[in-house]
Amino acid sequence: MHIKEEVSERHVLTLTVDNEAGTLARIAGMFTSRGYNIDSLTVADISEDHATSRITIVTKGPPPVIDQIIAQCERLVPVHKVTDLTEAGPHVERELALVKVSGAGDQRVEAMRLADIYRARVIDATVNSFIFEITGGPDKIDTFVTLMREVGLVEVGRTGIVGLMRGSGAS
Amino acid sequence: MPEKSGAEILIDCLLEQGVDTVFGYPGGAVLPIYDALFQQKKIRHVLVRHEAGAAHAAEGYARSTGKPGVVLVTSGPGATNAVTGIADAFLDSIPLVVLTGQVATTLIGSDAFQEADTVGITRHCSKHNYLVKDPADLAATVREAFTIATKGRPGPVVIDIPKNVQVATAPTDVKGNSPNRFHPAREAEYAAINQAVELLAKAKAPILYTGGGVINSGPDASAALRELAELTGAPVTSTLMGLGAYPASSEAWLGMLGMHGTYEANMAMNQCDVMFCLGARFDDRITGRLDAFSPDSIKIHVDIDRSSINKTVRVDLPIVADVGTAIRQMIDIWKGRKVKPQPLTEWWSKIEGWRSVRCLNYPASKSEIMPQYAIERLYAATKDRAPIITTEVGQHQMWAAQHFHFDAPNKWLTSGGLGTMGYGLPAAVGAQMGNPDALVIDIAGEASIQMNIQEMGTATQYRLPIKIFILNNEWMGMVRQWQQLTYESRYSESYSDSLPDFVALAEAYGWKGIRCDDPAKLDDAIAEMLAYDGPVMFDCRVAKTANCFPMVPSGAAHTEMILHSDEVSGTMDDEAKALV
Known part of the structure; x- marks a missing residue:
């Protein structure tokens, strides 16, 4: 028996998250624990009161997996919004x-x-x-x-x- | 402004949340909290014998009462021992708030005595977790933790509290003004509900496939489900976690579905034209081989967790909502329009055909107790008392699910998702604490029961009259069954050697011990167990190599069920072996 791989698509996701301890670990760790790929990840504080950060993640996966990745990100308490730039249109x-x-x-x-x-x-x-x-x-x-x-x-x-x-x- | 210590603020917050019972075990890093507990009378502390027991007891308490379970353990090993229970609650969506002690903030990261990275360890097996670094943040954290644990899809939330945060003081004037950032939607969109009504009304072969979400949604969801089943005339099946949401005594009940589900439930799932999934999640134990799972049906899925939708099975109509609310919305539309469902006579006659296979029949024996027979007799002797049943994990669990029948929710407590051996006894402790007058029985196996057997001491201490009914076949039966089916009966390490004398063990803990190996004496022995006003350990010696059927083997479709042991092949290809 051999392990099969499915055809992947590249997607760019942006996440608006609470800027608090552990948020990045929670998101990055969710990707590893569920077997998702991270090609790149950037994070920086973007609000005047330092309460919110924006994370940009480039990931790869078959379309149903991308859909799951978004849903799993949204499930995390400090994540307020997830946008799939690749799906959302010109960017x-x-x-x-x-x-x-x-x-x-x-x-x-x-x-x-x-x-x-x-x-x-x-x-x-x-x-x-x-x-x-x-x-x-x-x-x-x-x-x-x-x-x-x-x-x-x-x-x-x-x-x-x-x-x-x-x-x-x-x- | 008056100030209180972190430990006192924590107790105040627990009281504010209506907590009356905490399951825990003291240790160095929670001594300030234990001292605060000592100085109050409103919260009962249940001292377990191992922190895994605390987490499972809190699960049992939560599942049987509908209230969140609260756990209090120390840092390091206290927290790591609780992890299995936290992971269990995460997979089965049980609301827990787990309070763990931590070394002082000044020591974090220094490999201090009893230091473990609790927040790191529990990050991916909890719904959310916190490390509180300032007592002024405690009140808001505890409030949010209870909201997160109980709202939306319930789950465990861990609050790690360093020892110096428990001792340091903060102003107490923080009541009620905490921001809440967790707002899961409850109601379904009208258009989707409307479409679901239309699909169900037109269905010629509908089925309601229900899960633990219906129980989590509360008793009204179970009531609404009954009403919906009646309006639509559709048959009802349920996952292991959902048993009791729909009465097993009803005509429309098909029994549990999935790997050890009934023939009629699995065939109906395979052949239905509209599948209405309510608060279940298409787990691999339910679907069998995915590409053969109910190939021709339109699938509607109601789930409060968006990530459950389209995770394994693509559905046609996703509805993200609280399942009880969504069913009520459907009923309103259905009644408002006086919808008439299709005549389902043909569908029901097909189902009757599958039912006539009588898939749960088993070979009777006069010389030894068949495990299925033991469950049947236990059910017959206790059904009028609406007992709360907990289980461990394995064959006994599946036989209990098949042969014990539930007519009400919150009566069946089992480890479904994580499959944790050792769950049943502490869960029974928690259930009995939350339901002092109920009859609570842990249906166990002789191997599983040994995984948290130390909790017998907890039951003794709090005078909990729980009963443990062990189906003792001297094997890790489910492992042995799989080895028989897939590894040509090479029984690698699955024999339960060197078992304790369970009757003597019971007596050592101040319990009553009963042993029975004769089918003719079983009813009397069960009656003796039930008549005893105290905890009983019942060593029920059953047929040693009975297998649990029916069974959808690993990697097979619903239509390829094994019904009897003579269909067992003894080997399996690698693709099937690789599936769990």
Whole structure:
């Protein structure tokens, strides 16, 4: 007998949650305890009184599993609202990455040139290294990081994505 | 402003919630609370013998009274011992508020004596949990905890209280102004209820499939269910957890469904055209093989928990609402429009055909007590007293579900979802505390009973006249049955060796002990048990290798039930073995 896997879809969920101890553990742990995937997760306080946080989770699963994930998130007491941006319609996704490269001569020039094309900013420089800051959709950052491997990539830090619905409404 | 200690505030809050009984066990990290308990008279504390017993006793109390059960245990091992009961209450949706002591906030994280990360450990087996770091937060926390435990889909809520928070003081002027962020919807949307009425009215082969949610919804939900069954003329079946919500003595009752359900209930589920699921959750013990589960029916599902809907079985009409409220809404529409259901004569004659299989029949014996016979005789001797029955987990539990019949809710307390051996005795303790005049019987197996047997001491201490009726076949019977069915009778570690002398054990605890192995003497022995005004342990020696049938084997469809032992094959393919 072999274990079967089903075809998965990528979904971006945003959660409005109470900003209190344990909320992140509750949500992240629910994903592990029920066998759901987390591709990325971001969390930050978004309200003036620091009472509310917004969590953006990128997950993968077959459609019925995505539906269950949303229902299970909604079941948690500190979770007030769950929006599936992927289902909700047009939305923007952005991620920030810091990319360190090191090298000399042509390699260094090429890294700068590529960074310029991708609109990455230099936020640190030494005679043999740069740190670039780049924002964009996950695909753009993936491509940029792949290119940097050719020109002396040292390390990468990524925030994971945040997303909002397009237009004037709130998600 | 007057101040009180955290421990005193906690007691005040419990009183405010109407708590009169707490099941617990003291220890270092809850000493301030125990001291506050000592200095008051309104809350009874029931001293269990092991914290697992406290949690199950609170479950038994909650399930039999409809009120939340309250547990009080110390930090570290106190809390971890209670975890099984918390997980049990989570799966069976039993309202509990579990108060655990914790090391002082200044010591948290330092691997202090009796420190465990209770909030971390219970996070995913409780409905919600808290670590209270300031006595000023206690009142609001306790209030919210009781709301969360009891409203919506009930469940266990854990409040972890560090020792210094119990001692430190805070202003007491916090009454009633706590924000409540938990507001589950109760009423169903009109359009959905309307559609459900139309579907049921047009159905030619409807079935009402009910579960523990009907019992959790309160006695009125059971009353409403009876009315709905009468209006629609539909047959009724129930999960293990829902037994008693619909009277077993009614003509429309098909018996329990699922793995050890009746042939008529499972066949009717398979062949129905409209399935109306009320407060049940399509558990794998109910559905059998999912792709063969009731393939041609329209499915309506009422559940207060949105996550129960479409979890395993896709339904056509989901209704998120309190089941009792939703049934009442349906009845109002049905009566208001004077709906006439379809004639169900053909459907009922099909059902009669399945009933005539008499699937619960078993081979009779004059020389030994058949376990099914023992349950039948126990039922016959006690039914007029509307007993509260608790069980452990295994064959005895299924035989009790099949052969003991319930006409009222809150009389059947069993561990359904988690399947916890050792549940029955402490649950009986809790049920008897909550229902001092009721006849409370734990139907047990000789293996299960040993898992929390220490709670006999609790019953002795509080003079609880509970009865334990052990179907003693010297085997972990359900394990042995599965090994016979799926592993060619290789009985790996399923023999109950070195059993205690249960009669002598009973006497050691100050109980009465009775043993019976003769079917001819069984009625007299049961009468002797019932006549005794005190706790009794009944060692009922039954046929050793009887199997529990009917049975939908693992990975099979409802239509592939094993009815008798001669249909047992002795082996199974890997796909079936991998299913639980």
